[in-house]
Amino acid sequence: MNTLNGLIPCIISGGSGTRLWPVSRQNMPKPFMRMRDGMSLLQKTFQRAARLPGVESVLTVTNRDLLFRTLDDYRVVNKAHLPLDLLLEPFGRNTAAAIAVAALHVQEHFGDQAQLLVMPADHLISDETAFAAAVTQARELAEAGYLVTFGIQPDHAETGFGYIEKGDALGTGYRVKRFVEKPDLATAQGYLDGGKHLWNAGMFCFKASTLVDELAAHANEVLAAAKAALEHSQNLQNKTSRQRELSAEGFGAAPDISIDVALMEKSKQVAVVPCDIGWSDIGSWEALRQLTPSDPQGNQVNGEAILHDVHNCYIDSPKRVLGAVGVRDLIIVDTPDALLIADAHRSQDVRYIVAELKRQDHPAYSLHRTVTRPWGTYTVLEESSRFKIKRIVVKPQASLSLQMHHHRSEHWVVVSGAAQITNGEREFLINANESTYIPAGHKHRLTNPGIIDLVMIEVQSGEYLGEDDIVRFDDIYGRAPAADVKK
Known part of the structure; x- marks a missing residue:
């Protein structure tokens, strides 16, 4: 995987987007949120990276549990069939x-002089021409040995972002005088009036060797853990991608710390390129609503809503009709299993709801009612203490693991498509409007041998229906043995 001009876009796809709950959740985080055009933030970031001149491969750092969802998103937008590098965090x-x-990783595979362009997966940039120009400017400074960050020209006093104070001029940019944490409103207004401060966008450009050398000087504990995680990684390479699953022991030794705190605030080799690129970090529902047109009453509505005397509200209810009367300044976000109602001026505080859900170990913290798996999706339609009904969709040529349950039996009814079934010692094919019964204790497997989605209804019954009642014997996605992931 050679790169023509030594630029490797590196997409950092992590975090749970707690302030965008209930759409963003731990197992379906913010990068996978769909915008109004149907594309996810991750897809938009990949396209932005792939369109830069000379790019011939894209590197992504993400959680290993999000690998297949990431590949699914990339498959739709990777029209040029760029080779993919994926570093998988435990x-x-x-x-x-x-x-x-x-x-x-880039130093190992592309050399010391290769440049990384670090891009968060969950930001929006509307002016790609200005973005490409800013990257060109950043690359000049990176070539000269600087760690380059991108500073957004502020257009209002914002207390939700960190700031970068410009120092001496450096041709296409400035030395960074200092990084500033999120200020209060009066301080932010002073920064705006003074003209010396920029919003910290969390994007970077540097040579691989520069970053490694500066980490060795200022954050050697981080560097040592990263080396150990890569040294003991498990590697898989095929025609379209190279995947490295990082060692949990090595990676676990790394401090849980941001690159700003670990390095950028300490290094003397940091520069900033000011830019005006139509940037938004989509950090809250209030930030998202600023990208959405308003009706004459100041409301932004996604879905079908009947409103009477409603003003300045953000309403996201794509699945069912929502009615509202006599309210103002609210954020209302409706999903099949969770509803958010918040004061529009306190959208940052949604994170407290998520923290409480996490403390309770509530499933709405991590999962949607529809859950994505490597083979497709399942949706919980109804459940009680002794039964659970699911809608299962299996992609063409995909297969669930060969598995067994101790405490539950399952009835499978095919709605559309065809299913290849392994049930104990038997193997057979069933079509639409046909069914089979899987007794507890039987090894079984479900495969879609066709060219269209297999859709089926699964009815579970038994004394225990938890997702951890599963024993895997074989799995084409490399998840066997495992006891913590459904199918």
Whole structure:
């Protein structure tokens, strides 16, 4: 995988987007949120990276549990069939560790002089021409040995972003005098009036060797853990992608710290390129609503809503009709299993709801009612203490693991498509309007041998219906043995 001009876009796809609950959740985080055009933030980021001049491969750092969803998103937009590099984290360790393993990987495969362009997967940039120009400017400074960050020209006093103070001019940019944490409103207004401060966009450009050398000088603990995680990684390479599953032991030794705190605030080799690129970090529902046209009453509505005397509300209810009377300044987000109602001026506080759900170990913290798996999706339609009904969709040529349950039996009814069934010692094919019964204790497997989606209804019954009642014997996605993931 050669790169014509030594530029490797590196997409950092992590975090759970807690302030965008209930759409963003731990197992379907913010990068996979769909915008109004139907594309996810991750897809938009990939396209933006792929369109830069000379790019011939894209590197992504993400959680290993999100691998197949990431590949599904990329498959739709990777029209040029760019080779994909994927570094798979066993768990989150913030941006310092993620960027360190990316730099070491690029240094190993592309050389010391290769440049990384680090891009968060969950930001929007509307002016790609200005973005490409800013990247060109950043690359000049990176070639000169700087760690380059991108500073957004502020257009209002914002307390939700960190700031970068410009120092001496450096041709296409400036030295960074200092990084500033999120200020209060009066301080933010002073920054706006003074003209020396930029919003910190969390994007970077640097040579692989520069980043590694600066980590060795200022954050060697991060670098050592990244090296150990890569040294003991498990590698898989095929015609379209190279995947490295990072060692949990090595990666777990990395401090949970941002790249700003670990390195950028300490290094003397940091520069900033000011830019006006139509940037938004989509950090809250209030930020998202600013991208949506309003009706004459100041409301933004996604879905079918009947409103009477409603003003300045953001309403997202794509699945069912929503009615509202006599309210104002609210954020209302409706999903099949969770409803958010918030004061529009306190959208940042949604994270407290998520923290409480996490403390309770509530499933709405991590999962939607429809759950994505490598083979397709399942949706819980109804459940009680002794039965559960699911709608299962299996992609063409996909297969669930060969597995067994101790405490439940399952009835499978095919709605459309055809199903290849393994049930104990028997193997057979069933079509639409046909069914089969899987007793508890039987090894079984479901495969879609066709060219269209297989849709079926699964009815589980038994004394225990938890997702951890599963024993895997074989799995084409490399998940056997495992006891914590459904099918």
